[in-house]
Amino acid sequence: MKHLLAALLMMATPVLAEDGHDHDAPAHAFEIGGLDILHPWTNATDHGPALLFMELHNEGSAPVEILGARLDSGVEGQLVGFRMKGGEMGFETLPPIPVAPDRQLALAPDGLAIRFDGLQVALEEGHHWQVILMTSAGELEIDVMIEADDARQHSHAGHSH
Amino acid sequence: MREIWDGLPVLAQDLMSAGALLLPLLVVGGVLLRGFRPWSLIRALMWRFRWANLLFVLLIAVSTGMGIGLIAQERGLRTGSAQAAEKFDLVVTAPGSELTMMLAAVFLQPSAVPLLDGAAYDRIANHPQVQIAAPVAFGDSHDGAPVVGTIADFVTYLSDGEIEGRIFTRSGEAVAGAAIDLQIGDRFTPAHGRGGGADAEAHDGVQIEIVGRMARSGSPWDRAILIPIETVWEVHGLANGHPFEEGDRIGPPFAPDLFPGTPAVIVHADELWANYALRSEFTEAGETMAFFPGTVLADLYRVMGDVRQAMSVMSVVTQVLVAASVLLGLFILTRLFQRQLAMLRALGAPRRFVMAVVWGYGVSLLLAGTVLGLAFGYAAVLVLSRIVTERTDILVTASISWAEVTLALGFLSAMSLLSLVPALVVLTRPVVENLRQ
Numbered sequence: 001m002k003h004l005l006a007a008l009l010m011m012a013t014p015v016l017a018e019d020g021h022d023h024d025a026p027a028h029a030f031e032i033g034g035l036d037i038l039h040p041w042t043n044a045t046d047h048g049p050a051l052l053f054m055e056l057h058n059e060g061s062a063p064v065e066i067l068g069a070r071l072d073s074g075v076e077g078q079l080v081g082f083r084m085k086g087g088e089m090g091f092e093t094l095p096p097i098p099v100a101p102d103r104q105l106a107l108a109p110d111g112l113a114i115r116f117d118g119l120q121v122a123l124e125e126g127h128h129w130q131v132i133l134m135t136s137a138g139e140l141e142i143d144v145m146i147e148a149d150d151a152r153q154h155s156h157a158g159h160s161h
Numbered sequence: 162m163r164e165i166w167d168g169l170p171v172l173a174q175d176l177m178s179a180g181a182l183l184l185p186l187l188v189v190g191g192v193l194l195r196g197f198r199p200w201s202l203i204r205a206l207m208w209r210f211r212w213a214n215l216l217f218v219l220l221i222a223v224s225t226g227m228g229i230g231l232i233a234q235e236r237g238l239r240t241g242s243a244q245a246a247e248k249f250d251l252v253v254t255a256p257g258s259e260l261t262m263m264l265a266a267v268f269l270q271p272s273a274v275p276l277l278d279g280a281a282y283d284r285i286a287n288h289p290q291v292q293i294a295a296p297v298a299f300g301d302s303h304d305g306a307p308v309v310g311t312i313a314d315f316v317t318y319l320s321d322g323e324i325e326g327r328i329f330t331r332s333g334e335a336v337a338g339a340a341i342d343l344q345i346g347d348r349f350t351p352a353h354g355r356g357g358g359a360d361a362e363a364h365d366g367v368q369i370e371i372v373g374r375m376a377r378s379g380s381p382w383d384r385a386i387l388i389p390i391e392t393v394w395e396v397h398g399l400a401n402g403h404p405f406e407e408g409d410r411i412g413p414p415f416a417p418d419l420f421p422g423t424p425a426v427i428v429h430a431d432e433l434w435a436n437y438a439l440r441s442e443f444t445e446a447g448e449t450m451a452f453f454p455g456t457v458l459a460d461l462y463r464v465m466g467d468v469r470q471a472m473s474v475m476s477v478v479t480q481v482l483v484a485a486s487v488l489l490g491l492f493i494l495t496r497l498f499q500r501q502l503a504m505l506r507a508l509g510a511p512r513r514f515v516m517a518v519v520w521g522y523g524v525s526l527l528l529a530g531t532v533l534g535l536a537f538g539y540a541a542v543l544v545l546s547r548i549v550t551e552r553t554d555i556l557v558t559a560s561i562s563w564a565e566v567t568l569a570l571g572f573l574s575a576m577s578l579l580s581l582v583p584a585l586v587v588l589t590r591p592v593v594e595n596l597r598q
Contacts, residue, residue, distance in 0.1 A: 084243045084455030094434040110456040112437040
């Protein structure tokens with residue numbers, strides 16, 4: 001299956017180049033301990049909080065727990081879940097969430113997210129943001145795409161990387 | 162600065178916002194009225210032209226009340242619908258429109274939706290993190306109320322265990338919602354379908370007995386009759402999910418190959434976090450679709466948010482029109498008593514005192530209109546909430562929040578500043594000419 005995906009990706013490459021993709025741009029896919037991290041993104045904001053979204057797929061043979069994330073500056077991001085409580089929309093802090101082998105987990109708007117409070121700098125649309133994802137398999141620096149402040153998905157959502 | 166503000170309690174933020182809105186009124190009032198006691202004159206003006214003043218106050222009250230009523234009602238409906246869906250953590254259905262599926266499974270709106278098969282239900286029900294996997298089956302009705310097939314655990318969960326009588330324990334028994342006009346011990350025959358096209362004779366011979374009644378939940382399930390899902394399948398001539406040798410047993414587990422299908426499975430997990438993992442797991446292309454009703458409602462509220470903004474703009478436009486009417490009215494009213502004001506000036510009253518009388522008079526009318534408007538708004542919300550609750554079974558509670566109070570205070574404050582204009586105009590009129598009139 002992986003070989004098939006790789007072959008399809010190679011076949012698709014010239015087409016993607018014609019589509020105007022910038023291949024010098026930072027990657028959209030990362031991997032740690034068998035956990036594939038695809039399309040990490042956030043919304044532009046000038047005063048936070050920032051919600052970090054991504055698609056996760058455990059291709060390994062052991063469960064991997066998502067613990068949260070942190071920045072080089074020391075600011076920590078917590079796992080939160082969107083919830084309607086008492087008729088009001090809000091987020092609740094969640095414990096680490098395991099991703100079982102061959103399972104997927106989507107961090108997406110109005111669902112699961114990693115929230116950063118107290119950001120010192122603005123996140124500008126079109127720029128990238130370096131975040132360290134904390135998992136039970138270790139820490140990994142990922143490159144987060146900053147989308148528009150009202151975006152509901154990564155601009156490459158649906159693409160295979 | 163923003164961090165300090167964000168760190169304040171909500172009530173403190175609201176009070177400070179209200180104080181900031183009232184500040185212009187207080188400053189102008191302080192400057193104009195300092196050292197003067199114009200209230201006896203203002204009272205006399207009020208009484209002298211009482212019918213015109215009353216009409217003026219009512220005009221302000223109705224316009225303010227309309228704006229407040231619209232905004233408060235929209236919020237009440239939004240909160241009520243969200244609370245009605247709160248028990249529905251995760252819904253799994255066949256792929257399709259999340260909104261249609263939510264309206265069917267959570268708000269019990271009639272809709273033709275595809276079914277999930279026994280294998281899909283089995284996969285959901287046997288997931289280690291799933292506590293309740295309730296299949297629901299709808300399509301029948303009694304006296305306009307939906308008859309919904311499900312499992313006993315879901316009825317207990319939905320009602321928080323508050324059931325008068327008992328839960329159903331065999332096929333042919335039912336638990337009625339709080340708004341159902343049937344008593345424990347009553348029997349009924351379900352009609353096939355809902356609404357005007359329901360066939361009352363399709364299930365002739367079937368008798369279902371009410372054995373319990375759920376406490377009021379403020380959701381459309383108050384007007385539903387819940388029966389074992391096996392009963393729904395049996396009255397439609399389908400297998401009942403169990404092999405023959407299991408006898409009359411109802412409820413899970415179901416045999417996948419004898420499971421006729423369900424339009425939706427309501428899932429409740431032990432842990433909150435598990436819902437998010439389950440949503441990802443049960444969303445399989447072409448197989449099943451899992452969604453949070455709260456998320457679908459949030460999307461809906463975003464659209465409603467745009468409508469709300471449009472309503473707010475309409476409300477502001479109405480207020481501007483009223484503001485123009487108020488100003489015009491104040492000009493007309495000051496013309497009514499310009500002779501008395503000219504007399505005051507002829508007697509040597511300071512110009513600031515005359516201004517204080519005119520401004521104080523205008524602000525008194527505005528204040529009375531605004532307070533009455535808040536009362537009108539509350540009364541309007543109370544009546545509308547009752548009508549909406551009656552028609553939808555979504556419990557909409559009437560309340561006036563700080564948002565409405567802020568709107569009213571903003572209007573009052575802005576108008577109090579504009580009331581300075583007629584007060585100033587009075588001073589420009591020649592005294593002698595006014596005395597002769």
